[in-house]
Amino acid sequence: MVVGDFAEEKDVIVIGGGPGGYHAAIRAAQLGREVTLIESKDVGGACLNESCVPSKVYTEAASQLKAMKKAPQYGLDAVLPERVDFSQLQEKKHQVVNGSAKGVHDLLKNYQIEVVEGSASFLSSTQLGVEKNDAFEKFKFENAVIATGSSRYWPGEGKMSTNRQLCGSEIYQLHEIPGELLIVGSDYISLEVAHAFHALGTNVTLCIEEKNPLAFDTAVNKELLRLLKKEKIKVHTEVTIQHVNETDTSIVVDFQSKKGAEQWEGACFYRPGMPRPRTDTLHLEAAGIEVDEQGFIPINQAVQTNQSHIFAVGDVTSSPKLAAIALKQGKVAGEVIGGMKSEWDPFAYPVISRTFQPVASAGLTKEEALQEGYAVKESTFPMTGNGYAAIAGEKEGLVKVVSEAETGVLLGFHSIGPGAVEMISAAVQVLEMGGRVEDAAYPYYPHPSFNEAWMEAVEGLEEKAIHLR
Incomplete structure (x- = not known):
């Protein structure tokens, strides 16, 4: 193994090129910091290359098949395949993954982010080494971001x-x-x-x-x-x-x-x-970084570890294991490193599943709200009462809204049915703003649309829903 004699000085080092890592790198670069990203495998991380994106290619194929089966209801000829061409589906997956990975590479290049291939390990709280094949380089850094993810x-x-x-x-x-x-x-x-x-x-x-x-x-x-x-x-x-x-x-x-x-x-x-943090080769103890009982890295709202100049984002932390959280934490890390006051709040993150009818949820369930001591109200609106659901032939599902009884502050949105994933963003915004029933019920909603199910669920909290029996 060839070992460098001196530690090359770097400004910001990001370990891991997954969603949290490359967002941290780009955001820090946008704010004028010089960034080096270290990745041992594929830029884009497991989400892009192995899990989130490939999964959605498969579920999209399932949705396309479902749409084909409905086509005759609208007078359209649809010849259903006798079998699925799995090799073509795999090819589509590879096209999506490779195209997205190229996009990430182009973004890193655009922001002049240096990409170093290899496996990183801490030598101290201000130095780390990168090993690739028979070479070993030493780097000294001002700030570092750990974004190595988790395995199962x-x-x-x-x-x-x-x-x-x-x-x-x-x-x-x-x-x-x-x-x-x-x-x-x-x-x-x-x-x-x-x-x-x-x-x-x-x-x-x-x-x-x-x-x-x-x-x-x-x-x-x-x-x-x-x-x-x-x-x-x-x-x-x-x-x-x-x-x-x-x-x-x-x-x-x-x-x-x-x-x-x-x-x-x-x-x-x-x-x-079960998730397991990818930290076994990082030698966190050399940097004095604390971990919890399961080996995940605790962070504060500024995504700092107990070493304030070292940050951690995404699945390697004690946070919920969702790409949406990794993205947000990565941006926060880049902004704090860039001199901004920034933080993340775990309250209103969306959880989605693209199942037989898509599912989307944000905030507290009724049970969770009760456990936290709230007096709650809830309202459930079935998609059978939604006009556009009848047009689309998608009348399965429901929307449920939870609020604090006394103040009307909205605590949670939960849905299964058409448009659930796309519409959850509006619910997240209401929750982030501390919105009340009137804030969600007052605005115009397009008609006819799936969105109206959300409006009527909110109106149902005050017994104002028109199509709710």
């Missing part, structure tokens, strides 16, 4: 992934559509996997370890369960996996559900896994 594992079993036992984003690396797929999970990732592969022709079975899905509001969860059953996806609740046996041709899973002992046999077994 199965508790008690390590990774244990094979061609048939899949964890995290590995489901999107398959080379053919599995005939059968057992999914163990109730989070938004598992629900998207179930939706996409069911639409592509896989016989999907969903095992939920809790009594009911817990990813969203209770009303949304109830509607999700109904849609799963309507789509003829087998759902088992209160599941405990007891034994997994893999052969050359299949995988057999023994589990206990509320119905008793059951067995499933098929092509692939998927669990989303």
